[in-house]
């Protein structure tokens with residue numbers, strides 16, 4: 001297995017970026033929902049101390065991934081036998097996953113900057129945590145979070161369907177050593 005993808009399998013860079021992103025997204029969806037449900041300001045601040053840097057890490061990984069595919073690597077060919085509509089649908093879901101991550105990261109950063117929470121949590125500024133609902137980026141951050149979760153479920157279900165029902169190489173070739 002090489003750093004770049006071949007016509008039949010993903011390379012180590014694409015595989016590493018994919019699974020690292022998956023782990024971070026799971027942690028982000030969990031910590032974000034927990035922050036939303038927590039009313040105690042100190043507990044909310046503790047959760048967001050982890051949530052925000054993870055969000056920025058996933059943004060950097062996604063930008064790196066876009067540059068990687070654009071400049072350095074080419075996706076493997078679709079598996080023989082997959083109908084054209086499925087190939088198109090998978091590509092559309094992949095594109096929407098990228099878009100959802102970028103919107104989540106941008107709105108999260110906007111929320112931190114506009115509300116002053118960034119200064120309070122990371123800059124030592126005094127004051128209670130703001131009510132995030134008062135700031136416009138909270139709306140897309142909440143809506144696109146649900147969209148991202150739906151895309152995640154759809155995408156993972158399709159991968160598991162290929163692996164366990166169709167028993168093809170879709171999931172195997174997105175792993176190391178394939």
Ligand code: HEM
Pocket residue numbers: 025028029030031032033035036037044048051052053054055056058059100101102104105106107108109111112117132133141142143145148
């Ligand atoms: C891909 C990246 C991100 C994901 C998947 C994500 C996910 C989430 C989710 C699921 C929620 C709860 C939404 C709801 O239930 O309505 C949330 C809330 C929040 N997130 Fe993010 N987030 C990301 C990036 C960021 C970043 C980069 C920041 C800040 C720099 C941030 C700051 C916040 C804040 C302040 C809240 C509101 C908490 C509240 O209302 O109590 N997020 N996030």
Ligand code: HEM
Pocket residue numbers: 014018021022025065069090094095097098152155156157159160170171172174
């Ligand atoms: C939110 C989490 C996830 C994101 C953002 C994501 C994103 C992507 C993207 C953008 C691609 C296209 C290749 C690329 O551009 O690097 C891809 C491919 C793939 N993903 Fe995910 N993924 C996630 C979760 C998962 C999970 C949980 C599974 C398995 C259960 C999975 C299995 C696969 C497989 C097998 C491929 C290759 C598909 C093909 O060759 O057509 N992904 N993923």
